[in-house]
Amino acid sequence: MKIVGVKLIKKKIIENKKGNIIKFVSTKDSFFKKFGEVYFNKINNNKTKGWIFHKKTNCILSLIYGNVIFHLIDGRKESKSYNKENKIRLNSNSKNICILIIPKRVWFSISSREKDSLIVNIIEKVHSDKEVFKKNKIKNYFIKN
Numbered sequence: 001m002k003i004v005g006v007k008l009i010k011k012k013i014i015e016n017k018k019g020n021i022i023k024f025v026s027t028k029d030s031f032f033k034k035f036g037e038v039y040f041n042k043i044n045n046n047k048t049k050g051w052i053f054h055k056k057t058n059c060i061l062s063l064i065y066g067n068v069i070f071h072l073i074d075g076r077k078e079s080k081s082y083n084k085e086n087k088i089r090l091n092s093n094s095k096n097i098c099i100l101i102i103p104k105r106v107w108f109s110i111s112s113r114e115k116d117s118l119i120v121n122i123i124e125k126v127h128s129d130k131e132v133f134k135k136n137k138i139k140n141y142f143i144k145n
Helices: none
Strands: 007-010 037-044 048-054 059-065 067-074 085-091 098-102 106-112 116-123 132-134
Touching: 037 048, 037 106, 059 085, 067 098, 067 116, 085 098, 106 116
Parallel strands: none
Antiparallel strands: 007 098, 037 116, 048 106, 048 132, 059 098, 059 116, 067 085, 067 106
16 A cells, blocks of 8 residues: 555656756646755765654755665554555666655654765755654664664
């Protein structure tokens, strides 16, 4: 079973002989509610960042370069997919450029499978340490610092 509310949206690639153009987010996109801030997250080769849990904001993520695996666990007790897991792989070398939407209160980790990977994340509110939980272990999954 997939986690309720997690979405993978394929983005249109405008081909150009000098370099392709990919539209990331527009205010016309139905998944885009409002802008809080945007940040980039670099994950080093064979490293994993996580576990991350946003209490009040959804994450709108896309892979800039590299090859990553998102591991997701639904932390919403009222959800039909509570405690269910998904793994989603994104690869910047593919023709399928996507946006991954992770709803608030879904735990996630990000593992890089190349020398370096870079992800962009738009969140609906300005980052606050009070709004985010981070843990090294969820269920039986342990992430070394």
